[in-house]
Amino acid sequence: MAHRKFNPGIVLAYIVLSIGAFSMAIPFIWMLSTAFKTPSQVFVIPPKWIPSPIITDNFKKLFSLMPFGRYYFNSIFVSVTGTFGRLLLAILTAYAFSWLEFPGRDKIFILYLATMMIPFHVRLVPMFLIMRALRWLDTYYVLIIPGLFSVYAAFLLRQFFLGIHRDLIDAATIDGCNSWTILWRIVVPLSTPAIGALGIFTFLDEWNSFMWPLIMTSSNKMRVIPVGLAFLQDQYYTDYTILMAGAVLALVPVIIVFLAFQRYFVRGIVLSGLKE
Amino acid sequence: MKRVFSGVLLVLFIMVSIGSIGYGAEKITLKFFHYLRAQEQQVMISALESFMKKYPNIEIKYEFVPESDYITKILTLLAAGEAPDVIGLKDLMIPDFALQGVLTDLDPIFKAKKGSINPMQWISPMRKHLTYRGKIYTVPEQFSPQVLYGNKKLFKDTGIEPTPQIFENLTWEGLIPLGQKLTRDTNGDGKIDVFAFGGVGGRYDDRSAIIWNYGGQLMDPNFTRWTLDTPQVAKAYQVLLDMIHKYHIIPTPEESAGVDLFSIEKMALVYSNRYNGPYYATFSWANERMFIAKAPKGPVNDRNRTSCRVMGIVSTTKHPEEAWKLICYLTNEEGFQLQAKSGRTLPWRADQVNKKFLEPWMLPFENADVYLNAISRWHGGVLPPNSDVCRKLTIDAWDAMVLKKIGVKEGLKKLNDDLNKAIKGW
Numbered sequence: 290m291a292h293r294k295f296n297p298g299i300v301l302a303y304i305v306l307s308i309g310a311f312s313m314a315i316p317f318i319w320m321l322s323t324a325f326k327t328p329s330q331v332f333v334i335p336p337k338w339i340p341s342p343i344i345t346d347n348f349k350k351l352f353s354l355m356p357f358g359r360y361y362f363n364s365i366f367v368s369v370t371g372t373f374g375r376l377l378l379a380i381l382t383a384y385a386f387s388w389l390e391f392p393g394r395d396k397i398f399i400l401y402l403a404t405m406m407i408p409f410h411v412r413l414v415p416m417f418l419i420m421r422a423l424r425w426l427d428t429y430y431v432l433i434i435p436g437l438f439s440v441y442a443a444f445l446l447r448q449f450f451l452g453i454h455r456d457l458i459d460a461a462t463i464d465g466c467n468s469w470t471i472l473w474r475i476v477v478p479l480s481t482p483a484i485g486a487l488g489i490f491t492f493l494d495e496w497n498s499f500m501w502p503l504i505m506t507s508s509n510k511m512r513v514i515p516v517g518l519a520f521l522q523d524q525y526y527t528d529y530t531i532l533m534a535g536a537v538l539a540l541v542p543v544i545i546v547f548l549a550f551q552r553y554f555v556r557g558i559v560l561s562g563l564k565e
Numbered sequence: 566m567k568r569v570f571s572g573v574l575l576v577l578f579i580m581v582s583i584g585s586i587g588y589g590a591e592k593i594t595l596k597f598f599h600y601l602r603a604q605e606q607q608v609m610i611s612a613l614e615s616f617m618k619k620y621p622n623i624e625i626k627y628e629f630v631p632e633s634d635y636i637t638k639i640l641t642l643l644a645a646g647e648a649p650d651v652i653g654l655k656d657l658m659i660p661d662f663a664l665q666g667v668l669t670d671l672d673p674i675f676k677a678k679k680g681s682i683n684p685m686q687w688i689s690p691m692r693k694h695l696t697y698r699g700k701i702y703t704v705p706e707q708f709s710p711q712v713l714y715g716n717k718k719l720f721k722d723t724g725i726e727p728t729p730q731i732f733e734n735l736t737w738e739g740l741i742p743l744g745q746k747l748t749r750d751t752n753g754d755g756k757i758d759v760f761a762f763g764g765v766g767g768r769y770d771d772r773s774a775i776i777w778n779y780g781g782q783l784m785d786p787n788f789t790r791w792t793l794d795t796p797q798v799a800k801a802y803q804v805l806l807d808m809i810h811k812y813h814i815i816p817t818p819e820e821s822a823g824v825d826l827f828s829i830e831k832m833a834l835v836y837s838n839r840y841n842g843p844y845y846a847t848f849s850w851a852n853e854r855m856f857i858a859k860a861p862k863g864p865v866n867d868r869n870r871t872s873c874r875v876m877g878i879v880s881t882t883k884h885p886e887e888a889w890k891l892i893c894y895l896t897n898e899e900g901f902q903l904q905a906k907s908g909r910t911l912p913w914r915a916d917q918v919n920k921k922f923l924e925p926w927m928l929p930f931e932n933a934d935v936y937l938n939a940i941s942r943w944h945g946g947v948l949p950p951n952s953d954v955c956r957k958l959t960i961d962a963w964d965a966m967v968l969k970k971i972g973v974k975e976g977l978k979k980l981n982d983d984l985n986k987a988i989k990g991w
Contacts, residue, residue, distance in 0.1 A: 329849040332824040334831070354603040414644045421645065500634065504641055507628045519631030520603040528604070528844075 383446035485553020599653035694945035703875035744814030764836035767963030778863020869942035950991035
């Protein structure tokens with residue numbers, strides 16, 4: 290029976306990585322623990338990681354203070370539809386800018402990219418006026434549709450699509466495939482790592498979106514979780530127990546998405562160097 | 566029969582006429598913005614609903630915006646021509662909004678004696694405080710002067726009975742020997758476990774009372790120039806820094822590590838105000854062991870500072886009369902009583918600043934006499950323009966001094982220059 294040779298370097302690496310992983314996990318453990326604490330237990334020194342007593346009142350208070358269930362539904366609905374919509378449009382845009390030939394393609398792409406340079410705050414008022422003119426303020430349209438058009442997503446996928454060997458595209462063309470078939474039968478299946486990673490980042494982007502929904506919505510029924518949680522803190526006082534209860538609930542879909550698409554996420558980062 | 570028929574017709578005519586007047590009256594919609602936390606929103610919603618019942622021809626569309634981005638949202642909506650009609654704001658926001666023309670000058674309304682608000686009924690410091698460059702743009706909504714909140718147990722553990730006499734003439738420097746007794750290493754490990762004093766933030770408004778108490782001024786009377794580079798201000802800062810570095814009765818940032826030591830009974834006294842009353846009431850030990858006491862005074866005077874929340878009418882409103890009705894209701898009638906239940910305010914009308922009016926509101930650990938003393942020691946505050954930037958600059962300067970990156974005199978000179986640059990052009 291072959292024994293693995295003891296390698297002190299690997300042991301050291303595991304120790305360092307374990308410390309790093311643990312230190313990254315501490316805020317999450319604190320969040321989870323605080324969600325089940327009474328306010329007087331929050332800042333006890335040394336910290337009590339396991340609350341005593343364990344209470345669930347913070348979750349009840351959260352739902353009594355605000356329509357958190359509605360915020361939750363809004364966040365999920367907006368994030369899921371926004372993610373699929375953005376991916377669909379990004380795939381179509383990226384394919385057009387990578388494999389379709391049309392006059393001025395690269396110049397248009399540069400112009401398209403240039404819009405990324407305009408800061409969000411500069412666009413805010415004009416965007417507000419456009420949304421008002423469309424009568425989209427305080428509706429799901431305003432929360433979903435403007436976010437579907439992402440230059441960043443299109444740029445990322447275009448670069449990935451350009452990495453697909455030309456011979457594959459040419460072979461498909463010779464076999465009689467049109468552009469639509471090439472896109473969905475060749476390009477997209479070969480790009481699943483990039484699309485998966487982009488999907489996760491898009492979901493996180495939509496899920497954590499704060500300023501856009503804050504400015505564009507006005508009624509409680511259209512608010513999303515990040516805006517709702519911001520109502521639990523002010524300059525003088527933050528009720529950490531309720532805030533952490535909200536944060537724990539807000540984290541659940543993110544963890545589910547991450548676990549479901551973890552392999553794409555890791556491969557996507559490796560392949561695209563993508564990191565937010 | 567004919568007479569009966571005519572009578573019925575007449576009654577019907579009158580009913581239809583009255584009805585048509587009712588239907589014909591235009592229903593006005595007001596947009597109301599506030600930055601209230603979730604815990605406070607229900608109180609305000611009740612007040613607004615109560616207002617709509619009283620004035621059925623006015624509909625209020627209310628919107629709460631988180632404090633962190635309140636100004637951004639209002640300015641965005643203003644730029645887009647969608648501004649609210651009535652806004653709640655901090656007193657510190659008044660200059661920025663007033664100088665940008667966002668707020669309506671309320672003086673003509675006061676002079677016309679419309680509504681139930683009369684600034685002449687306010688305590689005079691409130692009138693002075695809210696008169697910005699000769700005009701009153703807002704009316705008070707909440708008002709909380711500073712006092713000391715203490716922990717009886719931590720006093721008794723050191724053999725000190727926290728009687729009102731201890732705090733009667735307590736000075737900032739007198740706090741040092743008291744603090745040295747209260748500061749303790751309870752387990753003998755060489756580290757302090759219980760600190761005497763806290764709540765000394767770095768913002769200019771936090772620092773104002775002690776600066777006044779040592780004879781300094783934060784700004785000139787018109788709030789156009791900062792005046793922090795004086796020996797009096799340096800002395801005030803030095804006293805607080807000595808409490809941290811020399812006497813160690815206030816924890817350093819490392820020692821407190823962002824933890825509210827008062828909440829976990831590791832700090833005997835905290836310099837705070839009634840705005841935090843509902844928070845303190847959540848401490849399991851509050852009803853049994855918490856007390857309030859008079860804030861310290863200085864060698865020159867005993868002037869106190871306050872936290873104040875106000876309401877104003879946005880200058881672009883198309884319904885100033887209705888907006889004014891709403892403000893009157895929320896700050897001076899039933900709405901005020903509803904808000905007072907939130908436990909974060911004290912009265913500002915001279916006829917209400919008395920024990921009889923205050924006592925029904927007091928939480929178990931509160932004391933009306935202490936609050937009345939705090940109100941009597943308030944002479945108004947400072948309202949610089951560009952307040953967010955000024956606040957950040959004063960916090961950064963204080964942090965640098967606490968971390969000994971810069972000396973007091975040098976730090977104040979630099980801070981004063983930076984602050985004056987920040988308000989230049991406003």
